[in-house]
Amino acid sequence: MTDTTVPSGDPTYRGIVYPWHCDHMGHMNVMWYVGKFDEATWTLMARVGLTAGYLRSAGRGMAAVEQQISYRRELLAGDAISIFSEFIEVKEKAVRFRHVMVCDSDGAIAAETTLTGVHIDTGLRKACSFDPAIKARFQLQEQ
Template sequence: MEQEATYRGTVYPWQCDHVGHMNIMWYVGKFDEANWNLFARLGLTPSYLRSSGRGMAAVQQNIAYRRELLAGDIVEIRSHLLELGDKSIRFRHDMTNAETGEIAASCEITGVHMDRGLRKSVPFVDAIRQAPRGILPNRPRPEP
């Protein structure tokens, strides 16, 4: 299912390394910005996280680098929700060169919903668990 972009930006010269392409730290940074846009669409907004004392913690991240990005390239990331569990979420970002349409990198992340005070995982509230029903791949979801 095609999703709206969760990040759009440009590769700046100062983001490039000695080889001339965007350094890996910037791929991670751009994927992180896409995380927060995806989370907001699910109801995990900054306001919700602050008022509820909740947070999100990445517990696994796998990145595949496919094509280099150079200074001046326009970048777009589209995010795909793969799974929403009671306390965890798994999703994939596809970073493309917006001019060529080629996938430059993809990143799969597993995150955990946590209580910031207790520093332990906690279940998502029902409103968040219900939000992605229309955007998860067509697989039966168990009822709560």
């Protein structure tokens, strides 16, 4: 991950680092970065129609198959953060996307992650194609 730009648009997550998010080193533990990135993922997916309601009614799901995280600076209790997200690549059955976590007080990038998610048929537990209407919305988001 060498891209250090922050994606444009509205944030997909906003929150605070709470004291219980911090470890023995006094900074936010890595498990909380992953959790906050996951919350941003569901906001990003909802923007293209992959809402919880759609996934349940259509018998579909999304499964993460790869994730790379780069930690750039510490976050401490009380820090307000925002996550900005973008789609990088959309394929027939998979999507690659990126989240950038920013410390609101100074705009510095705290962490970024790139993920690959696969669209699955939850009954068959196999990858399946995105609905054409959803794939079209992905492409609109990529522009």
